[in-house]
Amino acid sequence: MSDLDQLTQSLARNLKRWRGERGFTLDALATRAGVSRGMIIQIEQARTNPSVGITVKLADALGISITTLLDHEQGVPVRLVTPERAVRMWSTEAGSHATLLVGTESRGPLELWSWLLMPGDASTSDPHPAGTTELLRVTAGELTLVVGGAPHPVPAGTSATFEADVPHAYRNDGTTAVEMTMAVSIPPAR
Template identity: 80%
Template sequence: MSDFDQLTQSLARNLKRWRGDRGFTLDALAARAGVSRGMIIQIEQARTNPSVGITVKLADALGVSITTLLDYEQGPQVRLVPPDQAVRMWGTDAGSRTTLLVGNETRGPLEMWSWRLMPGEGSASDAHPPGTVELIHVTAGELTLVADGVAHAVPAGTSATFEANVPHAYRNKGPEPVEMTMAVSIPPVG
């Protein structure tokens, strides 16, 4: 079974379980997430591998991290995630990519990501639930962070934080790859 097949199966199993745990009907989750009922059915039946954007919307609507949606395991307080178990969520032929390094559910979902954006590429995100915070540290290149329509230059060695309850995007307008680490803190569903 390929990595994408395993990802599709985990997402199907976990989405169905978390939707049931929250007591959401298909229609209720569709309305909360802004995702069609048909798409949720396809995901729960492992007939599609949704985009990162749809996966984020579903995780936000359920109040869980993407880590939890992709593979939730109860275990010891310390959980090691070897490099080969980090989940590549998005990539382009030019070499841009995002990798979910690790996540946790304590006091609301918390995720840590590794990003690489090749010159001329970018990734946009819809607004997350109120109270969601993103922290970024750029280690190479210069990131253009766009939050609520305002662009901010974030050069290598610089960190940034913002409330991610507005549309936002990450872009590489420079000549060299942008490398960054991002942490996302999502408030628990209350």
């Protein structure tokens, strides 16, 4: 089974499981996530690989991390994630990419990401649930962090944190690659 097939199967199984644990009907989850009922059915039947945006919306609506939604090794006391097991969630033809390194559900979902943004590239995000916080540290280049429409330059060596319940984006307006590490803390579902 290819990595993509394994990811598709894990997502299908975990989405159905978490939807059931939350007591959400297909319609209820579709409404909460802003994703069509048909798309959720296709995902649960492992017939499609949704975009990162749809995956984020589903995880947010369920109150879990993307890691939990994609994970196929739940419940082990120590989980090591080797580089080849990290999940590349976003990429562009220019070579930019975001990789979900590891995450946990302890005291609410928490995710750790590695990002590379090539010059001229950008990634936008819809608002996450209220109470979601993002922390990031730029290790190379200068990131333009856009939160609620306001740009904030974040040069190498600088860290930032913000409430991610508003539209936000990560841009590289410079001429060299931006490298950063980001953690996302998501409040538990109510």
